[in-house]
Amino acid sequence: MKNKKPLKDRLALVTGASRGIGRAVALALAQAGAHVVIVARTIGALEELDDEIRTGGGKATLLQLDISKGDKIDQIGPTLFQRWGKLDIFVGNAGVLGPLSPLHHVTEDAWNQVIDVNLSANWRLIRTIDPLLKRSDAGRAVFVSSGASSGKYAYWGPYAVSKAGLEALVKTYAHELADTNVKVNLVNPGPTRTAMRAKAFPGEDPMKQPAPEELVPMFLELVSPDCDFSGRVVGFAEWKKHHASTDA
Incomplete structure (x- = not known):
């Protein structure tokens, strides 16, 4: 029988948890049994998410930041250490689009x-949670990048640079670990049905894009x-195609 709570007794930290991908992932982690520390700037949105998590029988701690x-x-690392002594899961989702204009x-x-927000904050997060991830029996961290990191898109300069830097940062960290x-x-x-996507492509029909829950x-x-690899960029389109072929 498949374990309905595969993440029971594990502690997760999710940034950018108030909406979009971060919200969907935080909900799923809680449903899988993890205690989720949800981080966002807006306390109202965090409280709504907390209510939904608790209604589903999950556990959450709010961190307005x-x-x-x-x-x-x-201060995050010392705070988590004092209360839980470790961190099992980190999802670095918080990000901003910035201006879409000539450099x-x-x-x-x-x-x-x-x-x-997109680069330096994740370096600081790595610095503060590193000892906690190492205290877990299977510490896992996932950072959200973007196809814009390739530098192929005109007028996406600041965002593209931040995501390219993030990829280099995380790959370096993976080697260190x-x-x-x-x-x-x-x-x-x-492409995902998020507020950031809508801001970048206001004329696009959002219903043509995958929802964050997907x-x-x-x-x-x-x-x-069970994840046994590190230092990779996993594209959703490729992941979905691979699973479609293996499930066939």
Whole structure:
């Protein structure tokens, strides 16, 4: 019989948990038995998510936090350690789109905001949670990247640079963890029905894109103790195609 609570007694931390992919993943982690620490800027949205998690019999802890505030991030690790002593799962989903404009029109403030949230915050998160992931018997971390990291798209400069940097950061971290029980990977969701996608492509029919919930099984695989690889970028389209062929 398939275990309905495969993540029972595991502790998860999800950033950008108030909506979109982060919300869907946080809900799924809770449904799978994990205690989920949900992080976002908006307390109202966190409370709504908490209500939904608890209605489904799950457990959550709310953490209202603007992850562009580096000194606040630094407190996460010690806080989690004091209460739980470890961290089993981390999902780094928080991100901002920033301006879609020629690079020579991007202001310094706009540039810094995108780099701070999408790249530097994840470095700070790695720094503060690293000891906790290593205290888990199977620490798992998944960071959300983007196809924009290829640098192929005009006017996506700050966002593209932040995601390319994130991929280099996480791959480097994966090599550093080679002799540990921790596995870290990245996800490229592709076009997904989110508020960020709607902002980037306002004329697009969102119903033609996958809902965030469709990506959940991929995330659950990557945070499972059974995940045996590290340092990869897993694209949702390729993952879906592979599973369709193996399930046939």
